[in-house]
Amino acid sequence: MATSETTVTPSNFTSDDIAFDWVNENFSVQTRELVKDHPWSRVYRLQGNSGVAYLKLIPSHEKGVLNKTQQISRHFPATVPEVTASNGDLGLLIMREFAGIPLHDDPTEVQIRKLLTTYADMQVAASQNKELLSELPWFKLDNIIRNFFEFLDPETTRQGEVGADYFLNPAEAAGYFKALIVRSEILEDMLSRVAPLPPTLNHCDLHGGNTAEKPDGSMIIFDWDDAIIGPAGLSLHRLLGGCSGLYRLLNGDPDINQEAPHLQRLFSAYANRLALGGYADYPVLIDAMPAAVTVGSMQSISLYGKFPEDNEEYRESIAEILRKRLDDLLELCDLLTLNSRQNTIEFVNDYLQNGVPWRATYLLDKYLSWHPNDEELHGWAATLHMNAGQWEAAMANFATLLNTHPERAESHFNMGVALLKSGQPEQAMQAFETTQKIDDAFDGASEYLAKASDIVERLQRATVPHLAPAVRLSDEEKNSNTVESENLDLATRMFREHGYVVMENLFPAELIREISDEFFKRYNSYFEDRLYSDNLILGDKRRMVSVALEGALNSPRLYGSTLVVELMKRLLGDDYVMGSYNAVVSLPGAQPKGLHKDYPPLFKNDPVENHVTPPFAISVLFPLIELTEEHGITSMRKGTHLLPDETPFDAPEQKPLLKLGDAVIFDYCTAHDGLANNTDSVRPLLAMVFHRVWFRDALNYVHQKAIIITPEEMEKVPDAQKHLFRWAQSDGAELKTDAIEAWNKGIEPGGMI
Structure with missing residues (x-):
């Protein structure tokens, strides 16, 4: 053979x-x-x-x-x-x-x-x-x-x-x-x-x-x-x-x-x-x-x-x-x-049994385009479309069924699920309410109505000037490292509209505590109010420390978070990379950083309309301690990623108070401010910064490594995430020092939080 x-x-x-x-x-x-x-x-x-x-x-x-x-x-x-x-x-x-x-x-x-x-x-x-x-x-x-x-x-x-x-x-x-x-x-x-x-x-x-x-x-x-x-x-x-x-x-x-x-x-x-x-x-x-x-x-x-x-x-x-x-x-x-219903059913089943569901769905759709009144096969096609995440196609099947039998609670419920999954929560609410009117005990209707209502409420809250756009993952999503499509869609929608989104319950709190312990053990030498040769001064008693991916700090659960991965693919492309891994350390008594963006416009010398670009770098920022307002939270300014002004003071301010396991995900061009630390303890925030594959931060990492990872630690990175760090084994591996001299010469970085 x-x-x-x-x-x-x-x-x-x-x-x-x-x-x-x-x-x-x-x-x-x-x-x-x-x-x-x-x-x-x-x-x-x-x-x-x-x-x-x-x-x-x-x-x-x-x-x-x-x-x-x-x-x-x-x-x-x-x-x-x-x-x-x-x-x-x-x-x-x-x-x-x-x-x-x-x-x-x-x-x-x-x-x-x-x-x-x-x-x-x-x-x-x-x-x-x-x-x-x-x-x-x-x-x-x-x-x-x-x-x-x-x-x-x-x-x-x-x-x-x-x-x-x-x-x-x-x-x-x-x-x-x-x-x-x-x-x-x-x-x-x-x-x-x-x-x-x-x-x-x-x-x-x-x-x-x-x-x-x-x-x-x-x-x-x-x-x-x-x-x-x-x-x-x-x-x-x-x-x-x-x-x-x-x-x-x-x-x-x-x-x-x-x-x-x-x-x-x-x-x-x-x-x-x-x-x-x-x-x-x-x-x-x-x-x-x-x-x-x-x-x-x-x-x-x-x-x-x-x-x-x-x-x-x-x-x-x-x-x-x-x-x-x-x-x-x-x-x-x-x-x-297509001229034989029996053959169509036989071959759809054959495709499904042999692991080719897309062909099965295609064949059913083609049959229904020739025989549009076959209700049973419309229902089957809708199920296959739902399984494949093809919400719009599923809705078309459900609409056909509802035109013939508007009294069927199941069809209204399934239509609602498809609407919710496709990012139409308001219409989904109507479908679930109709389901309950027909059958007030229909299994799942109350749960899904609550989901849709929560999304609608979050969208409405995000339009209030002083409130932060926020999405909350369920405990099941957090513990299994999964994300429901409606939550991913909502996070994407909020990020694109507002320039940032607060992700509540993104990481397990116990994981963040473990990472925090590792950070305090390895990096407590940076908790003094003096100059260091390998970190970036961000202002009064505030510095950015490059963090090595090692021990608990090399956690695939962070950079391999399903929500983070899928969101970055949507916003930065499938080939996105991890551009830097750092901690912003705010010492006791640190004064506010001041309103700023982490990077100037890419085309600063061009006309103003060219200053606003799609996202090229995105920060995922989360606290390593239980934050209070006295620690100095990060205030955000919604919509400023779409403004060419680097210090848009007129934009409304939001002050999200992140819990352990929460994160704020924001565009490099979204204005924000690190507020004063009025406590007697250090406030560290850990940041993963993801880039489009072609972008390198030429401003904030002149004097220190953006990514620090040894070959041994690289082996611990799952294959699916290794592409995030490969660039750092070449151009990102060289350490440039003498930060003190640069600071004394007045070289002002763009600044972080």
């Missing part, structure tokens, strides 16, 4: 020395250039005294294709390059220069239409050419279907070839095989519709890379290695973008004209030319052509098994081709089920 680990022998070509000894007997070569190098062929461009020619080398197991090329060239001299010499034993042929410009892989629609009509003319002529029909191998539908499934089947024993699991990973290949083999009956039934199409010449690998346009506008088609005699259409899957789109077009799906408006024009150009030439009537072509294109796609897939190459880049490139074509076939199979 061939697998992705199989060691294979590359295609065996005649050596260049032997090949060019033979070439020189037939063509005087001055220079040569390798223009194609594939496992199935190599092509050299030859420059000689008599002009330009091309040498094609075929691997030893494919030498039979030389005869195809010679015969086709002889019958179609105007559209196929002339073969001037060949050697079947060596697998070599020389073709005359055709003076055309290759279309490559991005031909225009006009060029594709011209190619299709040229090809159709060849097929009309070939269908009437008994000599040509007798010279080439013939199409056998049963063989193509068998070869296709054997190529996919990981249990097939192979001789000299490989299967799909050589290119795809074995589990992926097996998944495609399982999905398609259970659909083979409906697929084969559809493929049998090729029968009315007369036999003719088929290229079987027709695309822009195998064609060229001559100066007079006519087309040249080359590389006929896979040519066979069979129904027209076997070669169109690449030019028409697969087989499922054509099936949709010819079976009246109106959406395809919007998705691929060129498809109708291309098919019409090809089919009209065949019909006008007398190959087959247009209605016959419409009925049979999707089957022919599908057969051709299946054959093209299995042919890759003949050309293994122990080269990872080649294998991955073929894997991408296979995925695209196999997905297209699965799409076609889904379309074929």
